[in-house]
Amino acid sequence: MSATPPLLGERLSKVFQAPAVPLTVFSGVDIEVRRGERVALTGESGAGKTTLLYLLGLLDRPTAGRIFVDGADVSGLGEAELAAIRNRTIGFVWQRNTLLAEFTAVENVMMPLLIRGEPRAAAREASAALLEEVGLAARAQHLAGELSGGEQQRVALARALAGSPSILLADEPTGNLDERTAALVIELIERVHERRGLATLYVTHNPNFARRAHRVLRLEGGRLLPG
Numbered sequence: 001m002s003a004t005p006p007l008l009g010e011r012l013s014k015v016f017q018a019p020a021v022p023l024t025v026f027s028g029v030d031i032e033v034r035r036g037e038r039v040a041l042t043g044e045s046g047a048g049k050t051t052l053l054y055l056l057g058l059l060d061r062p063t064a065g066r067i068f069v070d071g072a073d074v075s076g077l078g079e080a081e082l083a084a085i086r087n088r089t090i091g092f093v094w095q096r097n098t099l100l101a102e103f104t105a106v107e108n109v110m111m112p113l114l115i116r117g118e119p120r121a122a123a124r125e126a127s128a129a130l131l132e133e134v135g136l137a138a139r140a141q142h143l144a145g146e147l148s149g150g151e152q153q154r155v156a157l158a159r160a161l162a163g164s165p166s167i168l169l170a171d172e173p174t175g176n177l178d179e180r181t182a183a184l185v186i187e188l189i190e191r192v193h194e195r196r197g198l199a200t201l202y203v204t205h206n207p208n209f210a211r212r213a214h215r216v217l218r219l220e221g222g223r224l225l226p227g
């Protein structure tokens with residue numbers, strides 16, 4: 001018998017109610033990300049990659065279908081319960097820098113821990129260790145807004161890991177970086193993924209980065225297809 005996958009989407013559909021006609025982004029999408037698995041999600045602009053990540057990250061609800069996180073069906077849960085699951089189980093890295101520019105790197109990483117009610121000193125200590133894990137210990141006290149793009153993505157990755165998630169979702173985490181810096185960020189994601197045994201799903205337009213995943217999925221014409 002196989003273990004319960006950390007992330008499972010079943011027959012997922014998303015329809016946006018546009019002014020003229022409803023827009024069906026995708027329908028009947030089945031997706032599974034197993035523990036220890038790194039899956040790349042590709043597809044043309046507008047194919048629905050971010051939309052799918054929002055559903056799987058419990059930031060938006062599917063029009064139809066069900067999502068299971070660590071084996072539990074989350075479909076019937078309210079906003080507060082979904083937020084709690086997100087905080088404990090799912091780490092996000094986005095393409096655009098989502099750090100708070102006026103706060104230091106370590107303060108940014110601390111945020112999810114403070115939100116879940118951890119004492120400040122413990123949160124600070126854990127966050128310093130996370131910055132060390134992404135190779136940024138020396139930048140802990142720098143303002144996030146003053147860091148380079150690559151450094152900011154590393155802080156964002158440290159923040160995503162702060163809640164000790166089992167699932168890592170990344171939406172074009174290297175989209176704004178030059179090729180060399182992008183490769184460093186991808187390698188870092190691979191390292192933390194391995195070390196922590198995560199279930200990782202990342203969107204990328206870069207075929208080289210997609211090839212490095214264990215599995216590649218492609219959204220096309222409202223369907224999810226193998227690589």
Ligand SMILES: Nc1ncnc2c1ncn2[C@@H]1O[C@H](COP(=O)(O)OP(=O)(O)OP(=O)(O)O)[C@@H](O)[C@H]1O
Nearest residue numbers: 016017023025043044045046047048049050051052
């Ligand atoms: N909140 C919304 N309301 C209406 N339509 C939306 C909404 N969000 C996304 N869409 C539409 O859904 C489709 C899929 O968008 P999505 O952002 O998921 O694409 P994507 O694959 O991530 O594209 P990109 O590679 O450019 O980031 C697009 O046609 C978009 O206009």
Ligand SMILES: [Mg+2]
Nearest residue numbers: 049050051171
């Ligand atoms: Mg997108």
